[in-house]
Amino acid sequence: MKKINAKKIHPSIRVLLSCATLDNKIDQEYEKYINDQNRKLFGFECNGNFVGCVGIEITSLKECVIKHIAVSLEQRGNGIGSKMIKFLTEQYPIITAETDKDAIDFYRKYGFEIKSLGEKYPGVERFLCEYINE
Template identity: 40%
Template sequence: MLLNIKSYIRKAQVAELFSYAVFPDDKSIEQAVQAYESNDAWQLYGYEDGELLVGMIGYEKSGDDLIVHHISVIPENRGLGYGRGMILEAMTKEKPKRVIAETDEEAVDFYRNIGFIVQSLGERYPGTERFRCVYEVDEAEEE
């Protein structure tokens, strides 16, 4: 189950999860944290397994779209379905028509494997190709 972690966004375990979702330096992590602190529309949820915070998803609902800004799972728990589960829970909660994420090459297979259509955006940053990932939600999935 997703837990709202926006109120404890500055805890070390949340910073660790951000380090897997952004360039892992203090400046990038701080910019991400500030984006959530300054924007009420940006939601941040964590997924706990027992007492351990194993993943997080940050997103906003924009019209019919759910825009995923950040998603991460601690390395030792990857491949166990937590990322997919967090996206599915966010979809259940928000009921979007589309789920959209922008990511780098490392995460493309994750999105593709759970049904997203992946399109290259080209080199958005020097030496870094970015990808737009879109999932069209079937009406049957919403129920």
């Protein structure tokens, strides 16, 4: 895993972030990772290309919130998401993420407890995923 801190967004990081946030918010979210000391963005490289990324907000020495996580379409199913989660669990004993129904099985596979947050947006149920290893 490589910490991303370049002022200009790498094209492959832009593509990855587009999988995890709206296209019109990519630059704004990237700026937060570069300028906010409580946010960190990490890239997972394969053959010199970024094929995965995970962005977090650090809320305490022991806790972080996953803000964005994405793996390139071509690399999905190859364990990259697992490696990124493992990287985080080795540093933070408490990790949370908010997600939609499509991603809850991914988080559940790594020991996250899943709680429904209800319909946060019209017609969209959201879920809180919590990992606690203390």
